[in-house]
Each structure stands twice: as C-alpha cells, then as structure tokens.
Amino acid sequence: MEFEPVIGLEVHAELQTRSKMFCACPVVDATQAEPNTAVCPVCAGMPGVLPVINQRAVEYALRVALALDCEIATHSLFARKNYFYPDLPKGYQISQYEYPLAQHGRLPIFTSAGERAVSIRRVHLEEDTGKLTHITPPGGESFSLVDLNRAGVPLLEIVSEPDLFSVEEVRAYAMALRTLLRYLGVNSGDMEKGVIRFEANVSVRPKGSTQLGTRVEIKNLNSFRALERAVAYEIERQSRLLSQGQHVEQETLGWNETEERTYSQRSKEEAHDYRYFPEPDLPPLVIEKAWIAAVRAALPELPHARRRRFIENYGLSPIDAALLVNERAVAEYYEAAVRAASDLPPRMIANWILGEVFAWMNESGESIEQLKVSPDALAELLAHLQAGEINQTTAKAVLQEMLQSGERAAAIITSRGLRQVSDADALRALVARVLAENPNEVQSYLRGKETLANWFFGQVMRAVGGKANPQVLRAELERQLSELKSHHAN
Ligand code: ADP
Ligand code: MG
Ligand code: ZN
Numbered sequence: 001m002e003f004e005p006v007i008g009l010e011v012h013a014e015l016q017t018r019s020k021m022f023c024a025c026p027v028v029d030a031t032q033a034e035p036n037t038a039v040c041p042v043c044a045g046m047p048g049v050l051p052v053i054n055q056r057a058v059e060y061a062l063r064v065a066l067a068l069d070c071e072i073a074t075h076s077l078f079a080r081k082n083y084f085y086p087d088l089p090k091g092y093q094i095s096q097y098e099y100p101l102a103q104h105g106r107l108p109i110f111t112s113a114g115e116r117a118v119s120i121r122r123v124h125l126e127e128d129t130g131k132l133t134h135i136t137p138p139g140g141e142s143f144s145l146v147d148l149n150r151a152g153v154p155l156l157e158i159v160s161e162p163d164l165f166s167v168e169e170v171r172a173y174a175m176a177l178r179t180l181l182r183y184l185g186v187n188s189g190d191m192e193k194g195v196i197r198f199e200a201n202v203s204v205r206p207k208g209s210t211q212l213g214t215r216v217e218i219k220n221l222n223s224f225r226a227l228e229r230a231v232a233y234e235i236e237r238q239s240r241l242l243s244q245g246q247h248v249e250q251e252t253l254g255w256n257e258t259e260e261r262t263y264s265q266r267s268k269e270e271a272h273d274y275r276y277f278p279e280p281d282l283p284p285l286v287i288e289k290a291w292i293a294a295v296r297a298a299l300p301e302l303p304h305a306r307r308r309r310f311i312e313n314y315g316l317s318p319i320d321a322a323l324l325v326n327e328r329a330v331a332e333y334y335e336a337a338v339r340a341a342s343d344l345p346p347r348m349i350a351n352w353i354l355g356e357v358f359a360w361m362n363e364s365g366e367s368i369e370q371l372k373v374s375p376d377a378l379a380e381l382l383a384h385l386q387a388g389e390i391n392q393t394t395a396k397a398v399l400q401e402m403l404q405s406g407e408r409a410a411a412i413i414t415s416r417g418l419r420q421v422s423d424a425d426a427l428r429a430l431v432a433r434v435l436a437e438n439p440n441e442v443q444s445y446l447r448g449k450e451t452l453a454n455w456f457f458g459q460v461m462r463a464v465g466g467k468a469n470p471q472v473l474r475a476e477l478e479r480q481l482s483e484l485k486s487h488h489a490n
Contacts, residue, residue: 002207003239007170007231008121008162008215010199011177013187014128015060015154021127022051022094027153030131031193035147043152045089050281057125057154058285060186061101062295064156065123067180067302070105074287076124078279083272086146087130095157097276100124101285107160107180108304109172110322115304118173119161125285128153156186162201162212167232174198174227175326179303183328191223198227202234204242213238214248218255218262230255233262306331314338314346323354329368333375341379344386352382356396360403372406373399381409389413390420393466422469427460427476430468434459435480445481446488453481 017027023042042049065072079097105120130151136142158177164170178196181187187195198221203213216234221227238248252271253262266272301309303325310321310331325331334353338346357378361368381402385395390413398412413419421427434456435442445452457477461468 001243003204003235003242004207004209005165005167005202005204005231005235005238006162006212006215007164007203008201009160009164009170009173010201011158011160011174012128012197012199013064013156013158013177013181014195015057015156015186016188016195017054017056017060017154019054019056020152021054021057021125021154022152025152028149029193030147030150033149035145035149038149039151043089044148045091045151051094051279053282053285054154058101058287059291059295060154060184061123061125061156062287062292063184063186063299064158064181065102065105066292066296067184067299068102068105068107068120068123068158070102070120070123072102072287072292073099074289075099076101076285076287078125078282078285079276080279081126081274081276083274085129086144087132087151089130089148089151093127093129094279094282095126096124099284101287107173107176109169109176110304110307110318111166111168111172118169119163121159121161123156123158126155126157127151128155162203162215167228167235170200170231171224171228174224176303179326183300183303194222197222200227200231200234202231202238203248204235204238206242213242214250216248216251216253216262218253219265221255226255226257229260230262233260237262300328303328314350316347316350320347320350320354323358324350327368333368333371336375337379340376341382344379344382348386349379349382352378352399356399357403360400364403371403373402377402377408384409384413388420388422388469390418391467391470394418394420418467420467420469421464422472424472424476427468427473428480430460430463431456431473431476431480434463435484442484446485453477456481 014027019026020043023040025038025040025043028038042051062072076096077099078094080092081095081097082092084091100122102123103121105123106117107120108115108117128150130146130148133145133147134142135145160173164173178189181196182189189196200218200221201215202218203215205211205213216238218230218234221230234253241248250268252265254265256263307318307321307325310316310324311318316324324334330353334350337349337353341349357371357373360366361371378399381395381399384390385392390398398409398418401407401412402409438456438459441452441455457473460473460477
C-alpha cells in the first residue's frame with residue numbers, strides 16, 4: 001500500500017516592533033544584548049502589574065493577516081494559557097485562543113508542480129517566553145540560566161490547515177512565509193537569531209484516503225533544514241509503521257539535530273491542560289474597519305503578485321522570477337535596472353543579476369544594498385554590450401572591475417582600451433593574416449577537417465586580445481574560408 005503524508009505547520013514569528021507586546025521594554029537582538037537588560041515588572045511577571053497592548057504589534061499582525069487574505073475579527077480576545085516553566089515568569093502566557101485576530105486565509109506557494117494556495121487556519125497574537133540556557137560544567141552539576149529579554153516580545157502564530165502534502169511543499173510554504181514577513185517589514189527573517197520558529201504536525205494516510213491519520217507534533221524546529229529533515233524523518237517512520245500493520249502514537253516529539261531523528265517528549269495521556277481563560281486584565285481587542293482598510297491600502301506589492309508580474313511582464317522563467325523576488329531589495333534593484341535600460345531585453349538583465357551579480361554577492365558577502373554598482377551603472381554596462389562596443393567576455397571582466405572599484409563601465413572600457421573590434425575591414429585583414437600564417441592548418445581544413453574553423457576563430461580572437469565582435473568575426477572567417485574552398489575545388 002502507498003502512503004501520503006499530510007502536514008500542518010504552526011509558525012511562530014516575532015514581530016520586530018520597538019517595544020514589547022504588553023510593556024515599554026525594548027525588543028532587543030537576542031544574540032547581542034546582555035541578558036536581562038530589557039526587563040521590567042510587567043514582563044518579569046511581578047504581582048499587581050497591568051499589561052497594555054502594543055498598538056504597533058497589532059498593526060504588524062494585521063499586515064500579515066491581510067497579506068494572507070484572512071478574515072479579520074473586529075473583536076478578538078486575549079486568554080491566559082497556564083503552565084509552569086522557568087522561562088515563563090507569570091506562570092501563564094497571554095495568547096489568543098477561542099477568538100483569534102484572523103482566520104481562513106491562504107498563501108500561494110510555488111513548487112515543481114506549479115502554483116497552489118495553501119489554506120491558513122488562523123493567525124493570532126501572543127507573547128514570547130524567556131530563553132533558557134542549560135549548562136553542564138565538566139564534572140560539575142548542571143544548571144540553567146534564564147534570560148528574560150525575550151519574555152513579552154510580540155509573537156505572531158500562523159497556523160496552516162493540514163494542507164501540505166510533501167516535504168517540498170512544506171519547504172515552499174515556510175520559505176514563502178518568511179519572504180512575506182520580510183516584505184511586510186515585520187520580521188528580519190534571521191533564522192539564526194530565532195525570530196521564526198516552526199512546529200510541524202505530521203500524519204500519513206493511505207494514498208487516496210480523505211480521512212486524516214493520527215498526527216504527531218514536532219516542536220522547536222528552528223531552521224529550514226531541521227524542518228525538512230524532521231518532517232521527512234516522520235513521514236518515513238510513520239509510513240513504515242503503517243505498512244508493518246502497526247499504528248502511529250499521537251504524541252509530541254522533539255528533534256535531535258545531531259542524530260537526525262525525532263524523540264518522544266510527551267504522549268497524548270500526558271498532554272498539557274492549559275486551562276485557558278479570558279485574560280481579565282485586557283479588554284477585548286476591537287479593531288475598527290477604517291484601520292483595517294488603511295493597513296490594507298498601505299500593503300506593498302506582495303511577493304507572489306510580484307513574481308507573477310515578473311513572469312508576465314518580463315518574460316522570466318518561474319524559477320528566475322522567484323530568485324529575483326525572494327528579497328525585496330533584489331527585486332527592486334532588478335526593476336530599477338530594467339527601467340534604466342528600457343531598450344534592453346529584461347531577461348538579459350535578469351541573467352546578469354542572477355549570474356554575475358549573485359556570484360559576486362556570494363563570494364564577497366556583500367548584500368545588494370552594499371554593491372558598488374548601482375542599477376543604473378549595470379544598465380549602462382549592458383547597453384555597451386548590446387550596442388556591440390564590447391563582447392560578452394569583456395563585459396564580464398568590466399563588471400568585475402566595476403564591482404571592485406565602483407567605476408563606471410564607460411571609464412573602464414576607455415581607459416583599458418577594451419572597445420570591441422567590430423570594424424569589418426580590420427577583421428578582414430586579421431583573418432587573412434591568420435590564414436596566411438597557418439598554411440598547414442588551412443590545408444587540413446580544405447581536406448575536410450572543418451572543426452579547424454573554430455581554431456582559426458580562436459587565433460584571431462587572441463590576436464585582438466579577445467575584443468573582436470564575435471558575430472562579425474565569424475561571418476568574415478566563413479566568407480574567407482569558403483572563398484578558399486571554392487578555389488581549392490577548382
Ligand atoms: P493543537 O492546538 O493541539 O496544536 P490543532 O488542531 O489546532 O492542534 O492543530 C494544530 C496544527 O496541526 C494545524 O496546523 C493543523 O493543520 C495540524 N493538524 C491537525 N490535524 C492534523 C493531522 N491529522 N495531520 C497533520 N496535521 C494536522
Ligand atoms: Mg500545536
Ligand atoms: Zn517589560
């Protein structure tokens with residue numbers, strides 16, 4: 001029997017506002033700030049303090065919910081999720097439960113099978129917990145350190161329907177969500193800093209079945225790699241169990257990064273009872289229609305819409321369009337270059353960015369914003385290429401120099417004497433000279449060794465330092481060779 005996986009993702013994304021969700025403490029970079037320096041009585045859970053909702057966090061949440069095509073609840077409610085853990089000083093987390101901010105959305109994903117919208121179940125606001133660091137000194141007793149800088153940071157939970165059916169789709173969905181959050185300016189997408197975290201619910205079922213199988217929930221997946229490996233591992237494991245006539249236990253799992261396997265954290269029987277109840281210290285969250293309309297109107301062009309537009313307007317392949325759209329700044333760089341070079345084919349510009357410019361960024365570690373070559377400058381270089389003043393090889397060399405020095409293409413071409421030799425008379429003389437200097441090769445050619453044409457081409461190119469216009473050279477060479485051939489035949 002064949003099995004089909006079904007996956008639902010819960011994604012936690014920090015909302016990178018200036019202050020925390022319910023107090024005025026700053027949101028600081030978890031990897032930079034001294035521990036416990038952004039803490040106050042509210043986020044430290046002192047008795048008698050009162051939370052106040054961060055309006056900007058609500059606005060950020062609205063941006064995401066609207067971008068995901070959700071229905072926004074004009075009334076939503078905060079609730080207390082009660083549990084004890086040292087990273088949670090209040091003894092409960094303020095979250096939304098029965099009445100979330102938004103529901104019933106969708107996110108388009110692109111895979112090798114094409115485009116499809118994945119259903120989103122809900123989007124709700126909550127607060128992050130503190131961070132624990134577990135330490136085991138050699139030979140000593142282990143202990144844990146608590147950092148409350150992260151406690152109370154606004155957190156958005158985005159829950160999909162069980163509507164993902166392969167590891168590839170899981171990856172595409174998670175990446176699309178990260179790209180979206182970055183476009184919306186609500187999250188940096190820095191996975192190493194833990195600003196986006198995944199939980200994956202995985203089940204398998206006989207192929208063709210419409211019922212859901214028993215699922216497990218894998219907690220604390222903090223990278224795309226971990227997410228993909230863990231989901232793949234579970235699909236394997238569960239399919240094997242079912243095909244052996246065994247059943248899948250409903251449980252919560254952890255992911256062992258080094259051993260690359262899931263392990264049981266708790267079973268259904270030990271499942272938490274969070275005893276949710278409405279947060280008595282916060283009023284219902286009431287959102288005016290006018291605010292929703294204003295946030296919607298201010299949304300930027302979304303990645304999936306931009307990708308579609310790039311495919312349609314610029315004739316890009318879906319893959320190239322995706323690569324350009326992934327980063328908002330790259331997409332904007334590309335379009336600025338297209339605007340600056342209105343008579344160049346947009347695909348040519350895309351190829352240069354995805355090839356030479358991306359390679360440079362990879363090597364140098366520079367981001368697109370740090371490049372010494374502006375979109376205008378790139379467009380200028382490509383115009384010289386298109387006009388036949390320089391050839392492809394020279395253009396690549398000029399771009400390297402531009403990237404290193406920030407000089408403009410025209411200046412480099414002139415000062416280095418790189419202008420291409422397109423002059424037919426000059427090339428005619430050169431071809432004639434090369435043929436005259438290599439009588440043996442010419443004889444072999446005339447006796448049928450046609451591949452020598454490329455060798456002659458290379459000789460002439462070398463003679464002009466690679467600067468010959470290849471089309472003009474090829475035509476001239478062919479002309480002279482066929483002339484020799486007709487003499488030879490006579
Ligand atoms: P909980 O609140 O206990 O985590 P939910 O029912 O709200 O559970 O579901 C959480 C996530 O699990 C959602 O993303 C949902 O799509 C997914 N999910 C639910 N049932 C299944 C299943 N049988 N297989 C895969 N994913 C599932
Ligand atoms: Mg869950
Ligand atoms: Zn605080």
